[in-house]
Amino acid sequence: MARDVGVLDVHAEYGASQVNPEYGLLQRVSHWTEQDIKRENEIITKGHNFEPSVVLKGSFSEIFMHCDFQSFSSNxxxxxxxxxxxxxxxxxxxxxxxxxxxxxxxxxxxxxxxxxxxxxxxxxxxxxxxxxxxxxxxxxxxxxxxxxxxxxxxxxxxxxxxxxxxxxxxxxxxxxxxxxxxxxxxxxxxxxxxxxxxxxxxxxxxxxxxxxxxxxxxxxxxxxxxxxxxxxxxxxxxxxxxxxxxxxxxxxxxxxx
CATH class of the missing domain: 1.20.58 (Methane Monooxygenase Hydroxylase; Chain G, domain 1)
Known part of the structure; x- marks a missing residue:
């Protein structure tokens, strides 16, 4: 949808915490239901079905290599x-x-x-x-x-x-x-x-x-x-x-x- 209107899509790969061991501890402490855990596992298994235009692998600062930000100035x-x-x-x-x-x-x-x-x-x-x-x-x-x-x-x-x-x-x-x-x-x-x-x-x-x-x-x-x-x-x-x-x-x- 973003691409259809000319908006650049960016995926922060470094922010995916579901693969970390600590994520399971978070699920137990937060009292996740079996249904919530099952839905989350399906998302991790299937992954996304599209290829992002930009992927940030290490940190958010990588976005500056792909985007040029300017201050907004009204007339x-x-x-x-x-x-x-x-x-x-x-x-x-x-x-x-x-x-x-x-x-x-x-x-x-x-x-x-x-x-x-x-x-x-x-x-x-x-x-x-x-x-x-x-x-x-x-x-x-x-x-x-x-x-x-x-x-x-x-x-x-x-x-x-x-x-x-x-x-x-x-x-x-x-x-x-x-x-x-x-x-x-x-x-x-x-x-x-x-x-x-x-x-x-x-x-x-x-x-x-x-x-x-x-x-x-x-x-x-x-x-x-x-x-x-x-x-x-x-x-x-x-x-x-x-x-x-x-x-x-x-x-x-x-x-x-």
Whole structure:
């Protein structure tokens, strides 16, 4: 079979130990069965039915007279090229995931602005009509309820946005590892590191604010606006209630006269 595929067959004749006296001792110590000994004797008697191309009679070193051995060397340039191609495809997919998370964050912020804008419009409408709501015996402007609902909605949007932001940062860090490893091997692969560096060093009013701080400030300012609106409505409601009480008192005085 080896010859059929062009492989050199070698027989180590010096290694045949079956003819030595010690081999019988080995059989007895190893507790060979009669069947095993019989099969071994048949092999020794018949021998092999083919003529080896090379026979080593004294030692294994004789093989060097018949064979020329060379060290195996892989084509490193081809392996490096394949490795770079796989790395580039992985990097591209990582960047696509970044785009996905960026898109999700922009959608969350867009929905938050639209919702809060609609809520503020509803607050203004209820305030203009002087609408009031009674809850557990307490009378309050309906706009206050809308403001409180807006605060809860704004907080929920922040939780969603911050969650996607954390996933985005993890993806960016993964891309940075690829870029650091293959920087210099794949031209232009350091885009993510460059953008991250620019984002970390972005200055607003002379202060360096990274993406996490900017995200938090965005929702803090929106929440502060809603809190101020809530305070304003509460003060306005209290003043209006005082005015109504004064008017009622004046009416009562006028009727007494």
């Amino acid at each position: 490193k340039s081809d392996l490096s090229l394949v490795d770079n191609q796989f790395a580039l495809e992985t990097w591209k997919k990582t960047v696509d995931v970044q785009k996905h998370f960026n898109d999700l964050q922009l959608r969350v912020r867009n929905y938050s602005i639209v919702l809060i804008g609609a809520m503020i419009a509803a607050i203004g409408f209820t305030f203009k009509l002087n609408m009031e709501t009674v809850i557990f015996g307490f009378t309050m402007p309906t706009g206050i309820i809308f403001v409180i609902a807006s605060l809860f909605a704004w907080a929920a949007f922040y939780i969603f946005d911050f969650g996607y932001h954390s996933l985005l940062k993890g993806d960016v860090n993964h891309a940075a590892k690829i870029e650091q490893k293959y920087d210099g091997k794949i031209p232009g692969i350091g885009l993510g590191i460059t953008i991250s560096h620019a984002s970390k060093n972005a200055k607003y009013f002379g202060l360096k604010l990274n993406s996490t701080i900017r995200l938090t400030l965005y929702y803090l300012l929106g929440g502060l606006m809603l809190v101020l609106l809530l305070i304003g409505l509460s003060i306005s409601s209290a003043e209006q209630e005082t005015d109504n009480e004064n008017k009622n008192a004046d009416i009562e005085k006028y009727e007494l006269k």
